[in-house]
Amino acid sequence: MALATPALGGRTAGDVVRANLTKSQRDVPGLLALIALLTSVLVTILVLFTLIGTILVDAVPFLRDRGGSFVTRTIGSNPDVIGLWPGLYGSFIIGLGVIVIAFPLGIAAAVYLEEYAKPTRFTRFVQINIRNLAGVPAVVYGVLGFTIFAGWLGGLTGGKTVIAAALTLAVLVLPIVMITSMEAIRAVPQGIRDAGYGVGASRWETIRDHVLSYAAPGILTGTVLSLARALGEAAPLIVVGALAGGVGLLPETSLDGKFTALPMLIYGWSGQPTDADNRWQFSNSAAAASVILLALVLFFNFAAILLRNRYERTRTGS
Amino acid sequence: MAIANGVSTVADHTDTESSSTVSTTTRPEVRNVSEVSLSTTAQTADSPDDSAPTVYDIEDLGVYYGDFKAVRDATLTIRQHEITAFIGPSGCGKTTVLRCLNRMNDFIDTARVEGTVLYHGVDLYDPKVNSTEVRRRIGMVFQKPNPFPKSIYDNVAYGPRIAGMKKKSELDGVVEKALRGAALWDEVHNRLDASGMSLSGGQQQRLCIARAIAVDPEVILMDEPCSSLDPIATSRIEELMQEIKREYTIVIVTHNMQQAARVSDRTAFFITEINKESDRRTGVLVEFNPTEKIFSNPDDERTEQYVTGRFG
Amino acid sequence: MRGVFLGAALTAVVLSALILYTLFKGTFDFFRAIEWDFATLADSGWYPRSSRFDLRTIVIGSIVVSLIAMLVAVPLGLGTAIYLAEYASRRVRRIVKPIVEVLAGMPSVAVGFFAVYVIAPDLVSRVFDPRQPKNMLVAGLGIGLLVIPIMASVCEDALAAVPGSLREASYGVGAKKVTTVFQVVLPAAVSGIVAAFIISASRAIGETMVATMAAGAVDTAVYKGFSPLEPGMTMTAAMTNAVGGSDQAAAEAPFKVLFFVGFLLFMVTLLLNTIGDRYVQRVRQKY
Ligand SMILES: Nc1ncnc2c1ncn2[C@@H]1O[C@H](COP(=O)(O)OP(=O)(O)OP(=O)(O)O)[C@@H](O)[C@H]1O
Ligand SMILES: [Mg+2]
Numbered sequence: 001m002a003l004a005t006p007a008l009g010g011r012t013a014g015d016v017v018r019a020n021l022t023k024s025q026r027d028v029p030g031l032l033a034l035i036a037l038l039t040s041v042l043v044t045i046l047v048l049f050t051l052i053g054t055i056l057v058d059a060v061p062f063l064r065d066r067g068g069s070f071v072t073r074t075i076g077s078n079p080d081v082i083g084l085w086p087g088l089y090g091s092f093i094i095g096l097g098v099i100v101i102a103f104p105l106g107i108a109a110a111v112y113l114e115e116y117a118k119p120t121r122f123t124r125f126v127q128i129n130i131r132n133l134a135g136v137p138a139v140v141y142g143v144l145g146f147t148i149f150a151g152w153l154g155g156l157t158g159g160k161t162v163i164a165a166a167l168t169l170a171v172l173v174l175p176i177v178m179i180t181s182m183e184a185i186r187a188v189p190q191g192i193r194d195a196g197y198g199v200g201a202s203r204w205e206t207i208r209d210h211v212l213s214y215a216a217p218g219i220l221t222g223t224v225l226s227l228a229r230a231l232g233e234a235a236p237l238i239v240v241g242a243l244a245g246g247v248g249l250l251p252e253t254s255l256d257g258k259f260t261a262l263p264m265l266i267y268g269w270s271g272q273p274t275d276a277d278n279r280w281q282f283s284n285s286a287a288a289a290s291v292i293l294l295a296l297v298l299f300f301n302f303a304a305i306l307l308r309n310r311y312e313r314t315r316t317g318s
Numbered sequence: 319m320a321i322a323n324g325v326s327t328v329a330d331h332t333d334t335e336s337s338s339t340v341s342t343t344t345r346p347e348v349r350n351v352s353e354v355s356l357s358t359t360a361q362t363a364d365s366p367d368d369s370a371p372t373v374y375d376i377e378d379l380g381v382y383y384g385d386f387k388a389v390r391d392a393t394l395t396i397r398q399h400e401i402t403a404f405i406g407p408s409g410c411g412k413t414t415v416l417r418c419l420n421r422m423n424d425f426i427d428t429a430r431v432e433g434t435v436l437y438h439g440v441d442l443y444d445p446k447v448n449s450t451e452v453r454r455r456i457g458m459v460f461q462k463p464n465p466f467p468k469s470i471y472d473n474v475a476y477g478p479r480i481a482g483m484k485k486k487s488e489l490d491g492v493v494e495k496a497l498r499g500a501a502l503w504d505e506v507h508n509r510l511d512a513s514g515m516s517l518s519g520g521q522q523q524r525l526c527i528a529r530a531i532a533v534d535p536e537v538i539l540m541d542e543p544c545s546s547l548d549p550i551a552t553s554r555i556e557e558l559m560q561e562i563k564r565e566y567t568i569v570i571v572t573h574n575m576q577q578a579a580r581v582s583d584r585t586a587f588f589i590t591e592i593n594k595e596s597d598r599r600t601g602v603l604v605e606f607n608p609t610e611k612i613f614s615n616p617d618d619e620r621t622e623q624y625v626t627g628r629f630g
Numbered sequence: 631m632r633g634v635f636l637g638a639a640l641t642a643v644v645l646s647a648l649i650l651y652t653l654f655k656g657t658f659d660f661f662r663a664i665e666w667d668f669a670t671l672a673d674s675g676w677y678p679r680s681s682r683f684d685l686r687t688i689v690i691g692s693i694v695v696s697l698i699a700m701l702v703a704v705p706l707g708l709g710t711a712i713y714l715a716e717y718a719s720r721r722v723r724r725i726v727k728p729i730v731e732v733l734a735g736m737p738s739v740a741v742g743f744f745a746v747y748v749i750a751p752d753l754v755s756r757v758f759d760p761r762q763p764k765n766m767l768v769a770g771l772g773i774g775l776l777v778i779p780i781m782a783s784v785c786e787d788a789l790a791a792v793p794g795s796l797r798e799a800s801y802g803v804g805a806k807k808v809t810t811v812f813q814v815v816l817p818a819a820v821s822g823i824v825a826a827f828i829i830s831a832s833r834a835i836g837e838t839m840v841a842t843m844a845a846g847a848v849d850t851a852v853y854k855g856f857s858p859l860e861p862g863m864t865m866t867a868a869m870t871n872a873v874g875g876s877d878q879a880a881a882e883a884p885f886k887v888l889f890f891v892g893f894l895l896f897m898v899t900l901l902l903n904t905i906g907d908r909y910v911q912r913v914r915q916k917y
Contacts, residue, residue, distance in 0.1 A: 108635050137866065
């Protein structure tokens with residue numbers, strides 16, 4: 001057994017304690033762990049920047065050269081002259097559909113579940129349904145949209161049209177809108193409701209004037225995020241019959257004909273072979289469309305983050 | 319006997335201190351309970367011994383949270399094998415001072431300490447001091463029982479293990495000793511694999527005490543250890559404190575004045591001073607005296623008002 | 631008013647019912663189209679136009695791609711979560727967290743573009759020299775990127791749910807930060823981390839665009855073992871590949887298989903999400 005206490009010699013007890021307490025602070029496992037964690041964070045950030053960077057490198061010279069014509073022209077087989085106007089148009093209609101259909105429906109459902117529903121088995125069942133819907137892969141929503149919106153309701157939507165696509169994506173983000181709105185409404189303090197009832201307001205008036213206005217920033221955050229999600233989805237659009245922006249086909253910008261959307265163009269253009277005769281390649285137009293889609297999606301994401309941060313600050317009262 | 323140095327050295331300097339002359343003998347690494355209790359005359363609550371060696375010399379301690387000064391000018395001496403109680407109204411900074419004694423305040427970003435906290439003559443806030451070593455020697459029991467979501471055995475063995483003790487047989491011995499020391503062994507010895515969270519509140523708190531003493535610290539800091547317990551569990555913990563003070567030095571924060579009177583040797587009484595201009599509340603140490611004196615014949619009028627329940 | 635709101639909430643139930651009905655009905659139609667000849671589901675290779683729907687091919691494709699994605703996302707996502715929850719100062723958090731959220735909002739086609747034009751030629755082809763630039767490894771890496779933020783955010787929630795008193799207890803017996811994090815906080819958060827893992831796996835399996843764009847198989851594929859350097863077809867890519875062709879073809883098996891694979895995909899992800907949810911609930915109940 002090794003000596004635990006060295007012969008103290010002329011030292012005082014304090015010296016011994018000091019020697020123990022001032023042991024080397026070097027912490028090798030701690031340092032290694034920190035390095036590993038930092039590495040994972042840095043790799044993640046680096047990959048994200050590389051992703052955005054390479055897209056920009058492919059897109060910026062192309063966008064410089066093509067300028068506004070890339071935005072206003074239609075799709076086709078030659079990247080030197082094509083444009084993404086039909087994609088913008090399709091994405092716009094889809095965004096509109098989400099706003100008009102998913103937002104009110106989702107918020108209304110959240111109001112019911114948080115403000116009206118009693119905690120019955122049925123309410124639980126509805127909530128579980130919503131949670132499960134949120135986890136259904138996007139492509140499966142495409143199957144739903146194909147059957148219901150392009151098939152059964154074909155008379156109304158015109159079949160595989162942008163209307164059917166907008167309905168499909170509205171339905172896809174509906175559970176997200178419901179869940180985030182429920183969370184926002186749940187965070188409203190009881191006192192806010194009591195204040196409404198206290199002045200003799202009806203239940204609906206209280207919800208409208210007090211609860212919803214208090215929960216508005218949280219609800220808005222969720223809806224903005226779901227809008228971003230809808231704009232970026234391509235898989236359900238493929239199934240509902242959106243054009244992939246490949247060679248030849250020129251969809252009109254109509255509500256009842258062939259259609260496409262920004263992510264569909266990126267998908268279609270990314271798969272095209274290179275053609276040495278052209279000045280620009282489809283990879284450039286795909287990158288350029290990605291930049292525009294990313295700008296839109298990131299704009300909405302940042303808006304949501306800013307909203308949330310402001311919301312958190314006002315709620316914590318500092 | 320291969321207990322890690324971090325643990326054993328605590329025992330060494332404890333003995334060194336208690337014999338008050340510096341000895342040059344080598345002694346076994348794990349302290350034998352009976353040996354220690356022989357070497358130290360147990361104090362009775364009535365007559366603390368002023369010649370007992372000091373563990374802490376705290377001078378002009380002030381603590382800030384950001385630019386809010388939570389405590390100012392606390393000066394007191396904590397002696398070995400005594401129980402020192404901190405009492406005072408809520409928010410007067412008892413917890414804050416207690417957490418300075420093992421640098422637990424390090425984990426609050428805004429906390430800043432001024433003045434000196436000498437531990438055996440070593441300034442705990444000296445930049446050279448390794449705060450992890452400090453906490454290894456100065457254990458803590460918290461207000462709310464906080465067992466790890468691990469088995470009873472693993473809760474107690476956690477400290478020795480991280481101090482480097484690996485052998486199962488040794489760990490078994492330490493766990494048993496700590497659980498016996500915390501008066502929990504009889505209740506749990508046949509279900510050491512059960513989760514620590516499955517115990518009752520009082521048992522959980524004793525488990526936390528066992529966890530703290532398993533690393534054989536010199537000092538145990540207790541922040542209202544009984545506040546979430548019923549009277550029976552409380553009295554068990556109080557008895558326990560009386561038993562283990564032969565081996566450890568205990569500082570306890572309590573809201574319960576009877577508890578302070580019952581268990582402690584010395585008492586520090588804090589109050590909150592309200593600054594009229596800034597409306598800020600700063601804790602001040604009003605009086606530090608033997609418990610008997612605090613409760614029978616205090617120096618400060620405010621202390622008397624507080625202990626007789628005529629305060630605020 | 632109440633009735634209107636109730637109606638809105640019921641759309642969730644209606645939607646679930648419609649999804650189930652669509653998938654069941656479509657699957658039934660598919661079986662009829664292949665004349666209940668289940669041997670085609672174990673035939674060699676995925677050749678829909680010649681009525682060979684070898685499930686093994688697409689299931690293994692999904693497994694290989696998702697496994698690679700998880701190999702990327704689990705360490706990076708968990709590491710990021712631990713760093714953000716336990717180490718990062720408030721200032722660093724304020725910068726890093728939005729960056730991770732940007733990744734979370736990244737459209738999968740943009741990642742697909744990145745996989746096709748950067749990961750495939752500049753990373754995988756350089757390092758491994760595969761037979762063709764697009765393969766399951768490329769798709770797996772791309773999907774991994776998409777899954778990192780999901781892993782990170784669910785894990786971070788789990789770590790944040792571990793009460794500070796446990797960390798204090800650990801520090802109180804003289805544990806270092808690294809010991810506290812890895813021996814107390816992580817074990818205490820384990821059910822949340824399991825949940826993160828399962829939910830991430832579900833996302834990886836359901837991710838469609840990157841698999842369609844970068845896994846390499848077009849229309850047909852054949853199971854050639856587990857090598858990620860081979861082109862492969864995932865279940866999701868089999869679905870997007872089934873679409874297309876003329877409207878007349880919509881009645882035939884090569885198209886109807888869309889519903890059958892969709893049904894399988896739905897079941898797998900539902901199962902995983904349900905298990906994942908269980909674990910999330912467990913975290914909530916514990917503290
Ligand atoms: N982490 C912190 N940040 C900022 N201020 C704090 C923090 N912790 C405590 N304080 C403040 O410092 C003062 C002293 O608090 P402390 O917890 O030490 O009081 P206490 O005497 O232990 O009270 P109690 O009896 O209620 O436990 C209080 O005003 C409290 O609000
Ligand atoms: Mg306190």
